[in-house]
Amino acid sequence: xxxxxxxxLIVTAVLSALIILYxxxxxxxxxxxxxxxxxxxxxxTSNTRNRAFLxxxxxxxxxxADVSGEKQKYLRSQTELKQSIxxxxxxxxxxxxxxxxxxxxxxxxxxxxxxxxxxRIIERRxxxxxxxxxELFLYTKLTSGxxxxxxxxxxxxxxxxxxMIGLFHVxxxxxxxxxxxxxxxxxxxxxxxxxxxxxxxxxxxxxxxHGLGGLSIVQKxxxxxxxxxxxxxxxxxxxxxxxxFYKADPARQKHSSGLGLAIVKELCGKxxxxxxxxxxxxxxxxxxxxxxxxxx
Numbered sequence: 001x002x003x004x005x006x007x008x009l010i011v012t013a014v015l016s017a018l019i020i021l022y023x024x025x026x027x028x029x030x031x032x033x034x035x036x037x038x039x040x041x042x043x044x045t046s047n048t049r050n051r052a053f054l055x056x057x058x059x060x061x062x063x064x065a066d067v068s069g070e071k072q073k074y075l076r077s078q079t080e081l082k083q084s085i086x087x088x089x090x091x092x093x094x095x096x097x098x099x100x101x102x103x104x105x106x107x108x109x110x111x112x113x114x115x116x117x118x119x120r121i122i123e124r125r126x127x128x129x130x131x132x133x134x135e136l137f138l139y140t141k142l143t144s145g146x147x148x149x150x151x152x153x154x155x156x157x158x159x160x161x162x163x164m165i166g167l168f169h170v171x172x173x174x175x176x177x178x179x180x181x182x183x184x185x186x187x188x189x190x191x192x193x194x195x196x197x198x199x200x201x202x203x204x205x206x207x208x209x210h211g212l213g214g215l216s217i218v219q220k221x222x223x224x225x226x227x228x229x230x231x232x233x234x235x236x237x238x239x240x241x242x243x244x245f246y247k248a249d250p251a252r253q254k255h256s257s258g259l260g261l262a263i264v265k266e267l268c269g270k271x272x273x274x275x276x277x278x279x280x281x282x283x284x285x286x287x288x289x290x291x292x293x294x295x296x
Contacts, residue, residue, distance in 0.1 A: 025053055036064065092132060099125035135259045138198075139244065142266040149192040149270050153294040156224070157185045159193060160217070163200040170208055182219040189222050189291035191271045196291075199267050202260040203287055211285070222293050227286040236285060238277040264289065 025048050032044050044057045044064070099122050106118040141147050164171075164178065171178065189196075203226040207215045211228035218225045230236065240246050242265035245258035261275075264287075268275045273291040280286045 021048060021050075025050075029057075041068075092129060095125040095128040095132075099129070135263060139259045139263055139266065142263065142270065147270060149195050151190050151192050151271050153188050154191045154193055154196060155186070155188050156196065156219070156291075157182060157187065159196045160200050163197060163204060167201070167204055167208070174208065174213060176208070176213050176215060178215040178217060180217045183221070184219070187219060187222070188294040190294045191273070191291050195267050195271055199264050199289060202264050203289070206260050206287075207285075223288055223290045225286055225288040227280065227284045229283050230285045233279050233283050233285065236279060238279060238285075241277045241285075241287075242275060261287070 025046065028047050029044065032042060035042055036044075044061050046053050046057045102118045102121050102125070106115055106122070109115050109118065160180070164180075204215065207226060207228040210230065212231055214229055216225075216227045218227075237246075242261050244262040246262075261277075265275045268289055268291075271291065273289060275287065275289050277285065277287045
């Protein structure tokens with residue numbers, strides 16, 4: 001009987017000690033949770049080596065790490081959204097303000113020669129604004145999952161030729177003679193004609209707007225490289241050049257939406273292709289797009 005009582009007393013003492021230990025550990029955990037709630041970035045730690053508590057702390061730390069990561073991602077996306085809205089407002093306001101100014105000058109002008117010049121400038125500014133809005137709508141459509149291209153065996157050279165002809169007046173105005181080199185002018189890829197045309201036009205326009213003159217287009221297999229000399233190549237980040245609204249020019253003096261290359265990247269992805277950028281010889285921006293080969 002005395003032995004049984006002694007055993008019960010020992011068991012009671014052990015259980016009491018464990019309960020006290022657990023209560024202290026719960027209070028320790030509660031205190032750390034208060035710190036996290038107050039904005040601290042501590043990692044939860046245990047005062048005991050009990051396996052159950054250690055597993056609990058590990059699980060909680062993983063959960064809090066995931067929550068923290070999602071919060072940081074959300075904050076970054078909000079910052080990017082605010083910057084994007086600011087960029088859009090700036091880009092739209094620039095040609096709009098210019099057109100408004102020239103419209104006022106046109107109204108006050110009585111000389112027919114100046115009136116004609118003002119009208120042409122206004123037309124160009126309105127065209128710039130129209131292009132910006134079209135690219136914004138297209139990019140929104142591409143990223144919303146509402147775009148389903150009809151891909152098939154497509155000849156590349158005729159589409160590129162049409163793009164070049166359509167921009168001939170710009171090449172002539174800038175006195176640029178493009179250098180086009182194809183290994184195989186009969187090359188076909190698996191794509192949609194309208195997508196290839198949009199990709200090529202955006203790449204050519206990017207070279208015409210932001211380049212220093214000169215454009216080289218080289219085909220090797222299903223890869224097509226568009227390269228042109230650029231100013232201050234060292235400030236261009238090839239890893240970010242396809243980001244929406246990315247502009248290496250902080251003054252943002254070029255009249256473009258900043259979405260042209262982002263659209264190129266999205267369109268390439270929609271047809272199973274890729275787009276990459278690199279700075280070559282410290283002075284050329286080279287953008288290479290690769291497409292899926294056409295089935296023979």
